Amino acid sequence: MTDDALCEARGIAQDYRLPNGRPLRVLEGVDLAIRRNEIVALLGPSGCGKTTLVKVLAGLLPPSQGEVLWRGEPLRGLNPGVAVVFQSGALFPWMTAAENVAVVLEASGLPRDEVRRRAEGAIRAAGLEGLEEAYPRELSGGMKQRVGLARALALDRDVLLMDEPFSQADALSAESLRTEVIDLWMAKDRNPVAILLVSHDIREVVNMADRIVVLATKPGRVRTVLENRLPRPRDLRSAEAQRMVDRLRDVIVGAELPDPAVEPPPALVEPLPDASASEVAGLVEFLDARGGRDDVFRIAAETGREFGRVILTVKAAEMLDLVDTPRSLVLLTEEGRRFARADAEAKKEIWRGQLLRLGLFRRVRELLLGQEEGAADGAVVCEAITSALPQENYERVFDTLVRWGRFGNLFAYDEVAGKLSLQEATKEA
Secondary structure (H helix, E strand, C coil): CCCCEEEEEEEEEEEEECCCCCEEEEEEEEEEEEECCEEEEEECCCCCCHHHHHHHHHCCCCCCEEEEEECCEECCCCCCCEEEECCCCCCCCCCCHHHHHHHHHHHCCCCHHHHHHHHHHHHHHCCCCCCCCCCHHHCCHHHHHHHHHHHHHHCCCCEEEEECCCCCCCHHHHHHHHHHHHHHHHCCCCCCCEEEEEECCHHHHHHHCCEEEEEECCCEEEEEEEECCCCCCCCCCCHHHHHHHHHHHHHHHHHHCCCCCCCCCCCCCCCCCCCCHHHHHHHHHHHHCCCCEEEHHHHHHHHCCCHHHHHHHHHHHHHCCCEECCCCEEEECHHHHHHHHCCHHHHHHHHHHHHCCCHHHHHHHHHHHCCHHHEEEHHHHHHHHHHHCCCCCHHHHHHHHHHHHHHCCCEEEECCCCEEEEHHHHHHC
C-alpha cells in the first residue's frame, strides 16, 4: 500500500453493458491513492468515468477488474471509511433538511440521542442553522448542497468523496462552500482527514487540491498527475497560481480537444456536454464576427467565461458539427457559418437537423414515435438514457436533451405532467 494511503484503487477497470449487449469500457487501469491530510482532485472531460470511479471507491459499484483497498485491506461491499456528497444532492424531497441528515445516522443503528447530537453538529458545520425544517423544494441549489454536505459530515468518516459538489450553486455560494470545506478539512481534530474532489473547474481544483489527477477518456484512464504546492490560503490572482492554471489548460486541451483520428462507432450514443443552446449559439456568432476562428484561451479571456464552461460549449458545438477543433483553435464549419448567418427560424431548422445526427436524439425520437400521441413520461426517457449512458448523470443528460430539443422545436416538455413529447405531435394535438 502507498505510504499514508487511506483508500487506494489498483488497476481499476469498469465495464457497462450497452443495450445491444456489447460491453462498454469506461475505466481502464486506473491507479489512485487518497492519503491522509490531502485533497485530491479528479479533472477530466464528460464521460471519462469520474463519477464511476467515485462509486467504485465508495463500494457502491464493484469493479470489473482490479481492487480497492481500505487501510491496506481489500474492500468488500460498502467502504466503511468514506462519505459521499453527490452532485445532485440526492435528497429525499419528502424530508426536511434535518431529517435528510438524520436518516443516514438512523440507518447506521445509532441511538436516538447520538443521532440528534451528530445531526445538529453537522447542520451547524454546514451553515444550515435556521433551515432545519425546510424541505428541498424550499432551498436554493447552494443550500441543497449544504444539506448533502451536512449529511456526509454527520457520518464522521475519514474520507469525503465529493462529486462536482458545487456545480448546482451560484458563484458566490460555491465560493463560500469551497472555503468552508477547506476549513473543515484543515481542522485537524475532526474528520474528514482527506478529500477526493471531482470537478471540471480548473480554478476550483487549483484553489482546493494538493494533487490534481487529469483523466483522459474512451476509456477513462490517468493522463497525468500534477502536484500543487501553492501555500494556503491561495491567491488565484498570483503569478504562481496562474502558471498552474495555464499548465492544466495545456494538459486539458490535449485531453478534451484532441485532433480527431477516427469517427466514433455509429452504434455508440454520445454523452451530451452540459452546455446550453444559447451558449453554443453565442460561441458560433462570436467566431463568425472574428472571421470564423479563434484560440480557445482567447475566447475564454474575451468573453469573460470560466475556461471549463468554454470547453464544454466548444465540445457541444463540435458535437453538432458547427465547429472544428484542431488543437487549441476553434474553427467554424460551413454548417456553423450557415447557422451564424441564418434568421431565428432557420437557426432552429439547422439546429434540429444537427440534433437528429446524434444517436441519443434519434433514439429518444424513436421512443416517442412508438408511444401514444408521441409522448412519454420523463421517467421512461430517463430510463432509456440510463440504459444508453449508464456512466452519466441521467438527470443532467435529460435536462440538456430537453433544452437542446426545445431550441430546435424537436421536443416539448410539460414540467407539471412530467411528459416529453415530439414538437410536431404537440402542434397537431
